[in-house]
Amino acid sequence: MLVPSDSFGGRSPEKKAADLLRTLFTFCAARVVLAQLEGSGRGSLASYNAESYDALTKMLHEEPMRDGDVWVEKLLQQNEMLALRIMEVRAAYCKDDFEWHMMQSLANKDMGNANVALLRSNAEKSFKRASSSKQQDAES
Template structure:
């Protein structure tokens, strides 16, 4: 299908989705690192680190994570090692743990279900309007 080139400021729909996923993966990486810093993660990276945990929690409260790259750029200036750790985790998560095929199936299935739900609601509303109309075409009072 043809998607007009100005739809997303000259970006393809895939590029727009990839940008959104990059921010999502940044958020996921932050959550993973927070769990590791609490000591509740798995493996050798899981160790209690109150200082970095507090620093990351405070930074997340002060700077909302709306754009993953911009957020990480600011974190790099504040805590380089923490930012690098989050970058490594988001890269690894995107390659090793994210269920790409599952995401596609969910998105396609959700679109189908949403379309059916909307069409059913539209049909119900249209039927109600039709029943509330007399033979002359004028609406009957409620």
């Protein structure tokens, strides 16, 4: 299928999805690093780096992550080592840990389920309209 080139500002749908996934991977990396800094579930008292944990927690609460690169750039200005760690983890997650085949399978399954649900809802509404119209005709 040909998607018009102006649909995503001259980018392909795949490029748009890749950009969105980079933000998702940034968020995942931030959560992974946060758990590592926390001491892997032992609480903030067992943190091996409470200062970085606090900085990352503050950043996650105060800066919405609409664009992963912009978010990391802001973090670079505040805590360069922490930002570099986030960049390393998001690259590793993308390359080694993200389940690409599962994503494709889930996307296909969810698309099918969503289409069936939409068609079912539309059919029910159409049936109710038809029933209501027949009832009004019978009353007239």
